[in-house]
Amino acid sequence: MTSEAFVHIGSHQPRKEDARLLTGHGRYIDDIVVSGALHACFVRSPHAHAEILSVNMGAALDMPGVVAIYTGHDLAQWTTRHRMAPPIDGLRAMEMDTLPTTKVRFQGDPVACVIATNRYLAEDAAEQVQVDYAVLPAVSTMWQALASDAPRVDNDLPDNLLSHQHAVHGDVAGAMAGAHRVIESTFSQHRQTHLPIETRGCIADWDVGRQHLNFQVGTQVPHPYRTTLAARLRLSESQVSVVSPDVGGGFGQKIALYREELTVAAVSMQLGRPVRWREDRMENLLASSQAREDFCRTRVAVDAQGRVLALDLEIVEDFGAYSFYPGNYLARVVAMIVTGPYRIANYAYDVKVVLSNKVGNGPMRAPMSVTSWVMEGTLDAVARELGLDPVAVRRVNMLRPDELPYTMATGEVLADVSPNATMDGVLAAIGYDSLRERQVQARAQGRWLGIGVCNVVESTTYGSKFYKSAGIAGSGHEAAWIRIEPSGAVNASVGLGATGQGYETSLANAVADGLGVSPADVRVLLGHTDIAPYGMGSRGARGGTAGGGTLYLCAQQARTAVLAIAAHLLGLADAQALRLLESRVQQQVEDRWQDTALNLADIARVAYLDPLALPPGVSPGLEFHLTYEPPPMTYSNASHACVVEVDGATGAVHIERYVVAEDCGTVLSPVVVEGQQHGAIAMGLSGSLYEHIEYDSATGQNLSGSLADYLVATSHELPHFELIPMHTPNRSTPAGIKGMAEGGVMGAIGALSNAVNDALAHLGVVVNQQPLTPMYLRGLIRQAQKNPNKAST
Amino acid sequence: MNEQRITLTVNGRNIEFEAEPRKLLLDALREDCHLSGTHAGCEHGVCGACTVLVDGRPTRSCLCFAIQMEGHEVQTIESVGTPQKLSVLQQALHECHGLQCGFCTPGIVMTFEAYLKDHPEPTEADIREVLSGNLCRCTGYQNIVAAIALAARRMREASPHDQ
Numbered sequence: 001m002t003s004e005a006f007v008h009i010g011s012h013q014p015r016k017e018d019a020r021l022l023t024g025h026g027r028y029i030d031d032i033v034v035s036g037a038l039h040a041c042f043v044r045s046p047h048a049h050a051e052i053l054s055v056n057m058g059a060a061l062d063m064p065g066v067v068a069i070y071t072g073h074d075l076a077q078w079t080t081r082h083r084m085a086p087p088i089d090g091l092r093a094m095e096m097d098t099l100p101t102t103k104v105r106f107q108g109d110p111v112a113c114v115i116a117t118n119r120y121l122a123e124d125a126a127e128q129v130q131v132d133y134a135v136l137p138a139v140s141t142m143w144q145a146l147a148s149d150a151p152r153v154d155n156d157l158p159d160n161l162l163s164h165q166h167a168v169h170g171d172v173a174g175a176m177a178g179a180h181r182v183i184e185s186t187f188s189q190h191r192q193t194h195l196p197i198e199t200r201g202c203i204a205d206w207d208v209g210r211q212h213l214n215f216q217v218g219t220q221v222p223h224p225y226r227t228t229l230a231a232r233l234r235l236s237e238s239q240v241s242v243v244s245p246d247v248g249g250g251f252g253q254k255i256a257l258y259r260e261e262l263t264v265a266a267v268s269m270q271l272g273r274p275v276r277w278r279e280d281r282m283e284n285l286l287a288s289s290q291a292r293e294d295f296c297r298t299r300v301a302v303d304a305q306g307r308v309l310a311l312d313l314e315i316v317e318d319f320g321a322y323s324f325y326p327g328n329y330l331a332r333v334v335a336m337i338v339t340g341p342y343r344i345a346n347y348a349y350d351v352k353v354v355l356s357n358k359v360g361n362g363p364m365r366a367p368m369s370v371t372s373w374v375m376e377g378t379l380d381a382v383a384r385e386l387g388l389d390p391v392a393v394r395r396v397n398m399l400r401p402d403e404l405p406y407t408m409a410t411g412e413v414l415a416d417v418s419p420n421a422t423m424d425g426v427l428a429a430i431g432y433d434s435l436r437e438r439q440v441q442a443r444a445q446g447r448w449l450g451i452g453v454c455n456v457v458e459s460t461t462y463g464s465k466f467y468k469s470a471g472i473a474g475s476g477h478e479a480a481w482i483r484i485e486p487s488g489a490v491n492a493s494v495g496l497g498a499t500g501q502g503y504e505t506s507l508a509n510a511v512a513d514g515l516g517v518s519p520a521d522v523r524v525l526l527g528h529t530d531i532a533p534y535g536m537g538s539r540g541a542r543g544g545t546a547g548g549g550t551l552y553l554c555a556q557q558a559r560t561a562v563l564a565i566a567a568h569l570l571g572l573a574d575a576q577a578l579r580l581l582e583s584r585v586q587q588q589v590e591d592r593w594q595d596t597a598l599n600l601a602d603i604a605r606v607a608y609l610d611p612l613a614l615p616p617g618v619s620p621g622l623e624f625h626l627t628y629e630p631p632p633m634t635y636s637n638a639s640h641a642c643v644v645e646v647d648g649a650t651g652a653v654h655i656e657r658y659v660v661a662e663d664c665g666t667v668l669s670p671v672v673v674e675g676q677q678h679g680a681i682a683m684g685l686s687g688s689l690y691e692h693i694e695y696d697s698a699t700g701q702n703l704s705g706s707l708a709d710y711l712v713a714t715s716h717e718l719p720h721f722e723l724i725p726m727h728t729p730n731r732s733t734p735a736g737i738k739g740m741a742e743g744g745v746m747g748a749i750g751a752l753s754n755a756v757n758d759a760l761a762h763l764g765v766v767v768n769q770q771p772l773t774p775m776y777l778r779g780l781i782r783q784a785q786k787n788p789n790k791a792s793t
Numbered sequence: 794m795n796e797q798r799i800t801l802t803v804n805g806r807n808i809e810f811e812a813e814p815r816k817l818l819l820d821a822l823r824e825d826c827h828l829s830g831t832h833a834g835c836e837h838g839v840c841g842a843c844t845v846l847v848d849g850r851p852t853r854s855c856l857c858f859a860i861q862m863e864g865h866e867v868q869t870i871e872s873v874g875t876p877q878k879l880s881v882l883q884q885a886l887h888e889c890h891g892l893q894c895g896f897c898t899p900g901i902v903m904t905f906e907a908y909l910k911d912h913p914e915p916t917e918a919d920i921r922e923v924l925s926g927n928l929c930r931c932t933g934y935q936n937i938v939a940a941i942a943l944a945a946r947r948m949r950e951a952s953p954h955d956q
Contacts, residue, residue: 024830
């Protein structure tokens with residue numbers, strides 16, 4: 001399916017979305033005017049873990065503008081509980097109320113909802129709602145969670161171990177026993193949050209006459225969201241429309257139906273009035289989905305050349321207090337794909353997911369973010385322990401092109417990837433060998449340069465088979481429709497939810513080439529459940545293959561139909577010698593393509609207005625619909641190389657150079673792909689250096705409730721990214737698309753940590769946790785300088 | 794509630810409305826002036842999404858009250874260009890893919906519409922320093938920086954006599 005010569009796929013076009021967004025005419029949730037709308041504000045728990053003794057709203061109810069105040073007891077009547085109980089081995093079922101009625105489980109847990117005539121007045125009243133609590137001891141770390149006497153986060157579970165899965169592939173114990181060395185490494189990734197610049201928000205408008213809920217919300221997954229919202233309101237899916245307008249960033253935070261959103265919908269139904277809500281930034285930091293926070297330990301058996309004989313991986317993830325996703329949803333993927341581009345037949349993993357008194361976890365751009373750091377950091381440890389060059393250790397373990405497709409120990413199949421090429425590409429670009437010489441010279445002058453390499457195999461498009469084999473509930477299919485209107489204009493839709501990826505531009509290229517029109521003539525409609533087909537939305541990096549691929553196939557189906565009509569109108573026996581190019585029907589005469597008298601508008605006019613002229617058996621109109629199930633998994637690959645200088649006096653990390661070679665197959669829009677690469681690398685670097693959702697280890701208080709506490713890299717801290725694009729098409733997807741957008745995070749986390757370790761190698765210390773703050777690095781340096789016998793020169 | 798009559802001069806027009814003295818300029822622009830291009834990103838002065846010009850200077854509209862702005866000239870993103878006719882800076886952002894979700898973009902446009910007037914020849918380091926007052930979660934900033942440099946060059950070329 002990859003032999004097509006593309007006209008628009010892969011060509012540079014500025015985005016269709018830009019004009020409105022640049023001029024302040026985008027339409028985000030909070031920009032939508034709904035007359036008579038009431039405003040919601042939530043009363044939130046100041047405690048990490050506490051019983052709710054009483055909620056006294058007397059004074060607040062009398063305040064100006066206040067219409068109503070509701071608690072969890074009200075919501076329990078109007079909505080169903082949330083049950084997360086997919087039939088997965090090792091995963092415990094979890095349930096939660098719409099709003100807590102008996103106890104709160106993290107600081108920021110919503111306990112009541114104030115409805116007032118404007119946001120200021122709703123906030124005033126929320127401050128006056130008096131809630132009495134009996135404070136309980138909090139579980140603030142994953143290690144506390146696992147302690148035998150730990151307080152239980154969920155009273156319905158016997159302990160805090162939400163999920164425990166393990167597997168052994170091959171003879172791990174035997175290989176460990178006979179190995180030259182077994183080397184152990186640990187990796188602690190800290191808690192972070194997505195931080196879209198637009199916070200969450202929604203508008204619920206219950207139409208009493210039609211018994212219909214119009215629900216506007218920024219969401220990545222309009223249809224699955226509607227399914228959940230309707231069920232929890234005890235409505236049919238025909239009674240709910242979910243409409244997602246322009247969305248100011250998602251990164252995984254805008255997938256699940258949040259309790260606040262469900263509350264706003266239920267209240268609108270109760271009051272028969274529109275109700276709207278927009279969280280403020282503190283709420284976003286205290287109560288919107290958080291992510292990461294996992295501890296990984298590897299034990300790797302190697303021979304004297306650093307060849308991996310067996311790998312054992314242990315993961316513990318701190319999942320927070322509630323199960324908005326199945327507990328194994330994030331960490332299990334890490335375990336499935338951690339071996340990446342390496343030949344590792346003997347492999348075992350053990351994955352524990354624990355509950356704590358923190359916000360519930362969700363997927364954040366690269367939910368498997370830690371994967372590449374773990375694998376590449378492990379190989380760096382091998383190099384360090386055996387006195388080998390880190391690149392040499394990678395080379396002896398990396399799959400050669402002739403070994404592909406390669407079935408990983410976990411059964412996942414790696415195909416159409418090019419790790420050798422990307423690694424060679426970045427090493428050549430940064431001048432690896434001469435950098436090593438410069439590093440030695442710099443060290444002699446007291447300057448600590450470090451070089452970090454990180455190879456990435458990014459799982460991009462999750463097919464239904466992968467979900468099944470990973471023990472995760474879900475489908476990987478996608479749906480599309482294309483309608484060629486009577487004028488020849490092309491409308492198209494797919495079930496993705498845009499949050500800034502430029503779908504209106506890149507997906508138009510897929511339709512344009514599948515059909516044979518100009519992207520300028522294609523309008524892509526997204527984010528409305530009454531308009532778009534039922535698709536699985538935007539998560540992972542599925543937009544390209546699942547979204548673009550489905551539209552491409554649907555457009556090809558449309559082209560076949562259009563050309564069949566054209567052949568009939570031209571008096572030809574079939575359409576074999578016809579094609580559609582830029583809406584013109586062309587005929588091949590000998591080896592040249594010539595315009596015929598027909599174009600797409602002529603065909604459309606016949607299809608709609610003169611159906612008797614259609615070929616026998618062809619139905620009127622030009623409407624096409626298609627669903628597509630992608631392969632079990634598609635993989636993109638990349639290699640990152642990072643040069644840093646660590647200031648020994650301050651612990652500051654300066655990134656001198658950052659180079660990435662990335663192979664993401666056929667790209668729909670190179671400018672969009674480049675933007676996604678930049679954004680992903682930035683998120684990885686920012687997370688590794690600064691971002692930290694920190695909970696007080698004694699009280700469970702969230703210490704990162706403002707952007708003065710939750711630090712994000714700005715333009716000043718981030719380097720210039722040098723990109724080397726590579727394009728090995730995937731042979732089993734439409735147009736050879738692979739998908740991308742998360743690998744940059746994976747690579748950045750690993751490359752930066754490896755570079756810092758390389759810079760500090762002469763001190764004999766190893767960075768094994770993030771963020772790499774000056775305080776953390778100074779601590780390590782100070783410790784090394786106190787014990788100079790461990791250091792080498 | 795203690796609503797007062799407030800008159801703002803926004804994009805060259807006088808707009809009168811009733812609001813409490815505590816109402817933020819940001820909210821007044823969005824709700825009372827019906828100009829929703831100015832966005833609320835953090836409401837504590839860090840992210841820069843709400844940046845407007847007050848008497849020509851970039852200002853966080855989430856950190857001042859509407860009533861304080863009486864007698865001042867407020868300019869919002871709606872005064873800069875139109876979807877049909879982008880400003881030089883907006884056009885450069887479009888060509889360089891300097892925006893993705895677009896939520897932070899109006900604040901960046903307002904910051905640099907003002908900055909480039911006074912600093913026609915910024916270096917990349919200058920641009921990165923000034924841009925550090927605006928958070929963008931999508932782009933990694935690189936294409937924004939490139940767009941601002943391109944816009945500066947085009948502005949210089951369009952009015953060489955000003956230098």
